[in-house]
Amino acid sequence: MTTVSIISPVYNEGNGISNFVEEVVRVFSRLHYELTIILVDDGSTDNSWSNVRSIVPEKFKLIGIKLAKNFGKEAAIAAGLSLADSDVVITIDCDLQHPPELMSTMLGLWEKGAEIVLAVKEERQQESTLNRLAAKGFYKVFHWVTENDIGGTSDFILLDRKVADALKSLPEKLFFYRGVVQWLGFKQQSVSFIPNNRENGKSGWSFWKKLRLAIDSLTGFSAKPLIFIWFLTFLFLVFSLLVGGDAIISKIMGRSIGGFSTLILVILITGAAILSCFCILSAYIRQIFYEVKSRPRFLVSQHIELEEGSEPINRTARK
Secondary structure (H helix, E strand, O other): OOEEEEEEEEOOOOOOHHHHHHHHHHHHOOOOOEEEEEEEEOOOOOOHHHHHHOOOOOOOEEEEEEEOOOOOHHHHHHHHHHHOOOOEEEEOOOOOOOOOOHHHHHHHHHHOOOOEEEEEEOOOOOOOHHHHHHHHHHHHHHHHHHOOOOOOEEEEEEEEHHHHHHHHHOOOOOOOHHHHHHHHOOOEEEEEEOOOOOOOOOOOOOHHHHHHHHHHHHHHHOOHHHHHHHHHHHHHHHHHHHHHHHHHHHHHOOOOOOOHHHHHHHHHHHHHHHHHHHHHHHHHHHHHHHHHHOOOOOEEEEEEEEOOOOOOEEEOOEO
């Protein structure tokens, strides 16, 4: 029988974990697959882990992973992938904003030959206008910088076994999951969905977490921002030559060279440009810093495996 692993990062979702598992099991009760659910507790501060441990598997295998601290969603997905050995892997959020029933459609596309199936949002629910505009702007910038169009995509993704193996073989420590998946290539298809309203709690994605992920994803995928520095340098060189030439001509022709305010403006513009270049360089240096240290993406403090009618197997691992 074909095996399927469902990987879901968990961060302060204690009140919704049981509902999520019930929905996934309900969907797969109509399908003919051997199911494994992998729940990765990404350093939750509520009762998420105790609720994971309290789940009693019926007709599925449960793997629970508790990370040593909050390493971030990308690391939690990587932790789940490290233990997924099934024919198909599906990553999905456990807050039920990703509709579990869509997995049957995604598996249907996989059976027809798709190796990656991306779930694409038709619209963004429960988000302010500012967040929608920021997300749209990020996707456009990401597309321009990396030439990969990820507009509307989410972490709700189906991966064939060989795609999951290829993803696990990548050595970088900082990676943007949905962007890396598209970069891998293979046979890709997409399905659209409208996100459900969040049933429990609130999103753990703060503004600063989103900003950090955006910077890491842009600098991790392309060197175009560095080329922008060259372009900016060329523009200032041309500007300097024009201003300098005008000053020389004015001196020769006996015109006064005035403009204290103009001088201040030029200094401010130049300073802003230099600081912008430093910001771009520092983002790349940060990437190099983390890659050179070669620390693991995540550390596992607890690891359990449960099957129907079996006693829990407890393990501790480091990845």
